[in-house]
Amino acid sequence: MFERTREKARRAEEILRGIQSPPAPQNLREFGLQRITARASRASGEKGERRYLRHPARMRRVVAVPLLALLLLTGGTSGLYAASANALPGSALYGSKIFFERARLAFTASPSSDAVLEMKYCERRVEELRGMLEPGDSRDWERWLREYRRNLSRAELLLETLPESESRDLFLGFESTLSEQAEFLEEVLAGAPEASRPILEEAYAECHGRMMRVRMRCGMEGENGCHGEGRQPSGDEGSGDPQRQGSPGGGGGAGIPYRLQGIRVLFPG
Amino acid sequence: MESLEELARRTADGDLEAFGAIYRALLDPLYRYFFWNLALREEAEDLTEEVFTRCLAHIGDYDPRKAPFRAWVFRIARNMLVDHLRKSARRERKDAARRDPGQPPVAEALEEEERRRAVREALRELPATQRQVVIMKYFSGMSNVEVAAALGKSEGAVNAIQHRALRKLGDILERRGWRE
Numbered sequence: 001m002f003e004r005t006r007e008k009a010r011r012a013e014e015i016l017r018g019i020q021s022p023p024a025p026q027n028l029r030e031f032g033l034q035r036i037t038a039r040a041s042r043a044s045g046e047k048g049e050r051r052y053l054r055h056p057a058r059m060r061r062v063v064a065v066p067l068l069a070l071l072l073l074t075g076g077t078s079g080l081y082a083a084s085a086n087a088l089p090g091s092a093l094y095g096s097k098i099f100f101e102r103a104r105l106a107f108t109a110s111p112s113s114d115a116v117l118e119m120k121y122c123e124r125r126v127e128e129l130r131g132m133l134e135p136g137d138s139r140d141w142e143r144w145l146r147e148y149r150r151n152l153s154r155a156e157l158l159l160e161t162l163p164e165s166e167s168r169d170l171f172l173g174f175e176s177t178l179s180e181q182a183e184f185l186e187e188v189l190a191g192a193p194e195a196s197r198p199i200l201e202e203a204y205a206e207c208h209g210r211m212m213r214v215r216m217r218c219g220m221e222g223e224n225g226c227h228g229e230g231r232q233p234s235g236d237e238g239s240g241d242p243q244r245q246g247s248p249g250g251g252g253g254a255g256i257p258y259r260l261q262g263i264r265v266l267f268p269g
Numbered sequence: 270m271e272s273l274e275e276l277a278r279r280t281a282d283g284d285l286e287a288f289g290a291i292y293r294a295l296l297d298p299l300y301r302y303f304f305w306n307l308a309l310r311e312e313a314e315d316l317t318e319e320v321f322t323r324c325l326a327h328i329g330d331y332d333p334r335k336a337p338f339r340a341w342v343f344r345i346a347r348n349m350l351v352d353h354l355r356k357s358a359r360r361e362r363k364d365a366a367r368r369d370p371g372q373p374p375v376a377e378a379l380e381e382e383e384r385r386r387a388v389r390e391a392l393r394e395l396p397a398t399q400r401q402v403v404i405m406k407y408f409s410g411m412s413n414v415e416v417a418a419a420l421g422k423s424e425g426a427v428n429a430i431q432h433r434a435l436r437k438l439g440d441i442l443e444r445r446g447w448r449e
Contacts, residue, residue, distance in 0.1 A: 008439025009432065015442065016407040019388055020381055024300035025314060032318050033292045037285055040325040157285040 037161045064106040088131050089147070090140035098147060111158050112166055118155035119170075119177055125151060126181050133188065133196070141199040148203055152178075152210055171218050178211035273338035281329045288325060295321075295339065298409035299346055305389060305404045306350055316353060320346045339411060340418030347401065347419060391441045399434035402427055 024032075072078060080096050087093035101121055108114050125148040132139045159167050159174060185204040192200050271287075273294060279287035299320055303313035324342055331341050392400050401420060405411045411419070417427045 005436055005439070008443060009435035010439075012435045012439040012442055013407075015388065016403065016438075019384055021301045021408045022304060022385075024296045024317065025310070028296060028300065028314055028317060032296070032321070033289055036292070036318060036321045036325060037288070039322050153286065161285065 038163055064103055068103040088128055089144040090138050112162055115155055115158035115170055118151050118158060119174055121151040122155060122177060126184060141196055145199050145203055149206055152206060156210060171214055175214045178207055182208045182211055274333040277328055277331050277338045292321060295342055301408040302346055302404055305408050316349055320349055336418040337415050340415045343405060343419035391438055394441050395434055395437055399430055402430045403434050
């Protein structure tokens, strides 16, 4: 009797292990994360400011704002701010420059402004590269790459959290920035000194990889993206799903030259 | 590979890439949990997404000293399932006709769908806790420690429930004339 019960239990276990459990559907796999982050972002905005108390990242922001204000009040700080503006990785003032950049993010009013600022910082990193390639003191290439990656990653993630209506133009601007930077990095790589080459290769791969991802997300395909003939509408366009209508070809910027939809117009310089 | 607990900490710090990794790691287990507990696939999809949304909103509250992250997520999932079943209890009869429409009539897919339906119906005859243990363990790939933490029970208790569940499931399947 006992043996029989055990045998039945064993068979039941075999059946459970043998049955094919379906994986999550493609819809969830591809677009679920975007919907969730967008929804969470909207919900946190609606629930009021006190929610920052439960989120360490927001908490840091709350601490950073008064702290920075206090620092700015002291005369020396403003001098430091000005002096560090042109600092390059490897110099003593570079840490201060990055600090001021991050602190400035604490003053922005919305995630979209955060994203715009991060994109601007990406451009600043590339500007630094011009200075770093000139002969001079020792340069901290690793630090440069770390900061560049951080700016790229944060910019993209912030854009992902924005509602589709807000993020479309910003994604276009981001793609444009990435495209120019990839081009510039490619040029630089051709004549770069041996020591900096692996870092520049990594930077190029990072930039190019993100550019392709952003293009796919926006429904652009091919190396030419939206600048050339390679741009094509995505297969998802017109699918009826609002989450799938992120393509610039979806009609949002009809009649406006692509470049004018980008970040450079929104935030020149 | 980074642990789920580490990814949760990074997500709480505002790193959405870390949340992406959590999403990819837990999407299938969570979907399967709801798939085997509910009759409609659409409901399983909605609840899976809802669990991740809630998880992201409350991730700052997660304390790794209290439970493994997977268990914490499945506790949210279980609470949502209970709420959902309570709310939909009244609609149950109306929905019966719409239940599990199955795959297109391709012989193999149909057969597999039939097997799933039979197992799901057998699972429905199990007491709630036994059903949860079986689904979490065999379909969501959780360890006994994680199941125990998710259900608020000791590991020994989960072992015992699992054995009772398998014996009962064996009886049910035999009664229903299950053929492998």
